[in-house]
Amino acid sequence: MKKMKTICPIFLSDTGSYWQELQALEDSVCDLIEIRLDAFPQEQLLHWSFPLIEKSLAAVSKPVILTIRTKSQGGQVDIDAQTYEKWLRQMLRYDCYLDVELEHARQFEQPLETDKMVISYHDFQTTPNDLDAIWEEMDEYEAAIEKIACMPQTTEDVTRLLISCFDHATSSEKLVIAMGETGRISRIIGGLFDSSYTFCTLSTSSAPGQVPLDQAVKYLDILAQDAGKNEM
Numbered sequence: 001m002k003k004m005k006t007i008c009p010i011f012l013s014d015t016g017s018y019w020q021e022l023q024a025l026e027d028s029v030c031d032l033i034e035i036r037l038d039a040f041p042q043e044q045l046l047h048w049s050f051p052l053i054e055k056s057l058a059a060v061s062k063p064v065i066l067t068i069r070t071k072s073q074g075g076q077v078d079i080d081a082q083t084y085e086k087w088l089r090q091m092l093r094y095d096c097y098l099d100v101e102l103e104h105a106r107q108f109e110q111p112l113e114t115d116k117m118v119i120s121y122h123d124f125q126t127t128p129n130d131l132d133a134i135w136e137e138m139d140e141y142e143a144a145i146e147k148i149a150c151m152p153q154t155t156e157d158v159t160r161l162l163i164s165c166f167d168h169a170t171s172s173e174k175l176v177i178a179m180g181e182t183g184r185i186s187r188i189i190g191g192l193f194d195s196s197y198t199f200c201t202l203s204t205s206s207a208p209g210q211v212p213l214d215q216a217v218k219y220l221d222i223l224a225q226d227a228g229k230n231e232m
């Protein structure tokens with residue numbers, strides 16, 4: 001079984017707590033840090049984000065994912081596809097993973113040239129029926145990571161999402177999350193279904209159902225040990 005890497009989001013708009021939290025993430029055992037830029041007020045985002053990103057990257061040694069989560073995908077900024085594309089293009093200058101929402105990428109004028117793309121799909125209400133179609137569309141972007149995060153209504157939705165991940169053959173890494181209480185188990189056992197990463201909380205959560213980092217690491221270690229035994 002694949003041992004999933006942990007990603008902790010930083011989702012704060014107060015700059016004092018932001019720098020404290022960033023340091024805490026750097027000092028923690030998480031593998032990657034996601035900077036949720038949409039936590040900041042939209043009017044300030046473009047002016048603030050470049051100095052903020054530069055200072056943040058200088059402060060941490062862990063790989064970083066830059067994310068602008070738009071309203072229609074469960075985030076906080078309300079921008080059209082053109083503005084979103086313009087902002088993302090400006091972020092290509094950084095040596096970071098870049099979260100690119102499939103919904104908006106469909107409307108980009110030109111493909112984004114980055115080998116660190118996280119192509120992402122989110123549904124905070126339901127789990128779509130045709131998950132295979134979403135995976136197949138994401139394949140076209142040849143991203144580093146393909147990510148689907150959905151809200152399950154039933155346990156069957158959780159297993160459907162996990163199995164769709166397992167069944168989907170791609171050269172990209174995959175990441176699936178069933179959100180909320182019903183889906184929480186997916187954040188621990190995703191590795192069994194070929195999901196490579198899981199989002200955890202250090203002190204601020206960015207989505208329903210995230211597991212505290214220390215607990216997630218404990219579970220992931222236990223599963224990895226058991227997997228090792230089975231292989232002997």
Ligand SMILES: O=C1C[C@@](O)(C(=O)O)C[C@@H](O)[C@@H]1O
Nearest residue numbers: 009067149177179199206207
């Ligand atoms: O896409 C995701 C996954 C997520 O929504 C979660 O459910 O853990 C958390 C977000 O910060 C991240 O961008």
